[in-house]
Amino acid sequence: MTLSNFFSKNLFHPLWDLKDHSVRLQTLKALEGTQWMGRAELMRVQFARAQEIIRYAYENCAYYRASFDSAGVRPEDIRTGADIRRIPILTKKEIRENAGGLVSGRYRKEDLVSAKTGGSTGKSLTLYFDADCQEMRNAAAIRSDRWANWELGDKKAALWGNPPLADTLKKVLRNALVDRVIYLDTLNLNRKSMSDFVDIYKRYKPTVIFGHSHSLYIFAGFLRDNRISDLKPKGIISTSMMLMPHEREVIEEVFGCAVTNRYGCEEVGLISCECERHNGMHLNIDHLLVEFIKDDGAPAGEQEEGAIVVTDLINRGMPLIRYRIEDVGVYTERSCECGRGLPLMERVAGRVADFLLKKDGSMVAGVSLVERTLTAIKGLEQMQIVQDTVESITIKLVRGADFSEESALELSDEFRRVFGDIEIRIEYVDSIPQERSGKYRFSICRVPGV
Numbered sequence: 001m002t003l004s005n006f007f008s009k010n011l012f013h014p015l016w017d018l019k020d021h022s023v024r025l026q027t028l029k030a031l032e033g034t035q036w037m038g039r040a041e042l043m044r045v046q047f048a049r050a051q052e053i054i055r056y057a058y059e060n061c062a063y064y065r066a067s068f069d070s071a072g073v074r075p076e077d078i079r080t081g082a083d084i085r086r087i088p089i090l091t092k093k094e095i096r097e098n099a100g101g102l103v104s105g106r107y108r109k110e111d112l113v114s115a116k117t118g119g120s121t122g123k124s125l126t127l128y129f130d131a132d133c134q135e136m137r138n139a140a141a142i143r144s145d146r147w148a149n150w151e152l153g154d155k156k157a158a159l160w161g162n163p164p165l166a167d168t169l170k171k172v173l174r175n176a177l178v179d180r181v182i183y184l185d186t187l188n189l190n191r192k193s194m195s196d197f198v199d200i201y202k203r204y205k206p207t208v209i210f211g212h213s214h215s216l217y218i219f220a221g222f223l224r225d226n227r228i229s230d231l232k233p234k235g236i237i238s239t240s241m242m243l244m245p246h247e248r249e250v251i252e253e254v255f256g257c258a259v260t261n262r263y264g265c266e267e268v269g270l271i272s273c274e275c276e277r278h279n280g281m282h283l284n285i286d287h288l289l290v291e292f293i294k295d296d297g298a299p300a301g302e303q304e305e306g307a308i309v310v311t312d313l314i315n316r317g318m319p320l321i322r323y324r325i326e327d328v329g330v331y332t333e334r335s336c337e338c339g340r341g342l343p344l345m346e347r348v349a350g351r352v353a354d355f356l357l358k359k360d361g362s363m364v365a366g367v368s369l370v371e372r373t374l375t376a377i378k379g380l381e382q383m384q385i386v387q388d389t390v391e392s393i394t395i396k397l398v399r400g401a402d403f404s405e406e407s408a409l410e411l412s413d414e415f416r417r418v419f420g421d422i423e424i425r426i427e428y429v430d431s432i433p434q435e436r437s438g439k440y441r442f443s444i445c446r447v448p449g450v
């Protein structure tokens with residue numbers, strides 16, 4: 001451990017938490033212990049937490065009271081895991097239509113952290129979180145970062161879109177002392193930006209590289225083609241998108257270390273992550289109850305695909321009970337030889353977003369466009385980007401209630417800001433269906449030769 005890593009871990013991280021009255025490191029300490037508990041004990045605790053949040057939601061959220069009552073179920077009826085399936089599933093549409101009723105009556109909306117999320121399903125949602133929930137989620141992410149050979153206080157390289165701007169002294173200090181991240185902006189990947197990033201990387205010497213699978217793959221390809229072989233992180237964390245087997249192979253070969261695949265979403269945080277054995281993804285059951293459900297509502301069996309339905313056990317600001325994420329996953333009863341009691345899921349299907357192309361040949365990670373458009377502009381309910389040539393882009397758009405001509409103008413302007421002077425067509429549609437495979441394509445590139 002370098003001296004700066006030591007001080008970041010043991011001094012600046014704790015001090016910053018103290019300043020913010022944050023429960024992050026305290027939660028991390030607890031999670032570090034619970035991961036080694038036996039599975040039966042972990043699941044007992046998980047179920048007790050689920051019963052508690054279900055009761056809380058019924059007592060404090062108008063939406064749940066009405067939906068439980070209409071389904072003829074009361075919190076005290078939930079005595080076993082199977083009983084949970086009596087509670088109606090919560091869809092994105094219901095969240096959009098009942099945002100007020102889902103927020104707990106114990107909070108004022110203005111005291112909660114609100115976030116507009118889009119993921120790569122291309123559907124926008126407004127959610128509310130209590131402050132502790134955010135910090136607890138950060139702790140769960142840190143626990144799993146450590147499975148990828150990263151230690152608290154270590155530096156990271158992130159292949160990510162819209163890097164946060166360090167525009168205040170506080171943000172500059174936070175990044176220098178605590179977060180310690182350098183960014184390669186995935187909205188502008190080209191020879192120069194990647195080559196500059198290699199120079200920064202060599203000076204900064206991060207421990208791990210973090211990013212969308214496809215961006216990691218593109219960057220690995222650039223290094224291989226240019227015979228750059230001295231970027232040797234201790235770990236690679238792939239997140240947000242499906243990691244394809246061929247991508248994993250290339251990334252691992254170029255960087256000479258294992259890829260840690262991870263799955264999560266903005267609505268509930270980290271859902272599952274591979275440990276150092278890379279033998280499936282451990283479910284974060286300290287914070288979530290995850291179900292895999294077939295079309296008829298019955299639970300999917302082991303090795304069988306099922307819709308992923310999650311109950312968030314920690315967000316009391318806006319409880320999400322049996323929320324269908326719209327990804328498909330596969331559960332397994334297998335245990336991992338690492339000895340952690342956290343159960344495993346095999347894989348997840350969903351979340352595909354192609355890279356798009358600028359006229360100068362630079363690549364734009366489709367997934368990175370979400371937070372500049374879908375979640376930033378009013379009135380966009382769902383969208384899909386289709387690029388047929390470098391000169392034109394078609395945006396399929398489902399309009400929300402607060403859509404206006406202004407929204408369309410802002411959307412076109414935002415695309416021109418990223419892609420330059422090209423033709424932007426907006427096609428209004430009623431819905432954007434999932435592909436038959438269960439995948440959602442947020443962006444599709446059909447430019448010949450790509």
Ligand SMILES: [Zn+2]
Pocket residue numbers: 275276277279282336337338339340
């Ligand atoms: Zn394991």
